[in-house]
Amino acid sequence: MSAQILDGKATAAAIKSDLTVRVAALKERGFTPGLGTVLVGDDPASHKYVAGKHRDCAQVGLASIQRTLPATATQEEVEAVVRELNEDPACTGYIVQLPLPKGIDENRILELMDPAKDADGLHPTNLGRLVLNEPAPLPCTPNGVITLLRAHGVEINGAEVVVVGRGVTIGRPMPLILTRRSENATVTQCHTGTRDLSAHLRNADIIVAAAGVPHLIKPEDVKPGAAVLDVGVSRNGEGKIVGDVHPGVSEVAGWISPNPGGVGPMTRAQLLVNVVEAAERAAAAL
């Protein structure tokens, strides 16, 4: 028996078609939301991701604002672009594509963003609001994981979830979302310092693999029927994506997110959701 697919592509398409209607309604009221991106340097993967985000914008009717800086840009130059987008009324929300080149202080850049325009949900104020159970834009990848599970009817309430990884974009915020009363999961967070990862994995109803270690999650470590989300993006010699989940896992798991085609498209869809929601809040305040 092969695992059922957590189809991120299809789920993201459904979210985008809902957003298209909401964006049209905003435009009718004279309000065109816009997503900004700040891209520094020439990492090919980052360029590809950012291009994808602008394609998504065009699809749902959002305006897009692109700011590209060379790898040699200084801290001051990046900060100037952030200040400009904070002030720009056409920019409803924006992201600073991570990672930034060495020598740029990433946290200082994030802190400088207007939290009301934080489309990634990674501003310290918004992460703080998440801790405090206050409404805030949610980090896109963890929120995409939740939406993907819900769209396929995977039970989160009461589930034992193992999150592997402790990065800022997924590993750290994911347990905060999973343990809200609305999700009500029990979470174990594992990382490179975990003594016996297999022991934790074998107990999990849901595994969120976000370590960035190719094929870290092996079939023998997965409980039969578990839902396994592959968030890892490593590249092999040919530039092809290699996930954190070993292909053999699909023979054991009940649900698996393909990679590509799983969590990646959901991340992009949630980014659009954050922008449209920010625009709806701004329009309601008019």
Ligand SMILES: Nc1nc(=O)c2c([nH]1)NC[C@@H]1CN(c3ccc(C(=O)N[C@@H](CCC(=O)O)C(=O)O)cc3)C=[N+]21
């Ligand atoms: N400020 C910031 N926000 C981010 O959200 C952010 C970031 N920085 N830095 C890099 C990571 C990575 N990330 C991806 C998003 C979508 C896909 C995606 O759609 N992937 C496609 C395949 C794309 C391909 O083939 O390369 C898929 O999984 O089907 C992948 C990766 C967002 N990130």
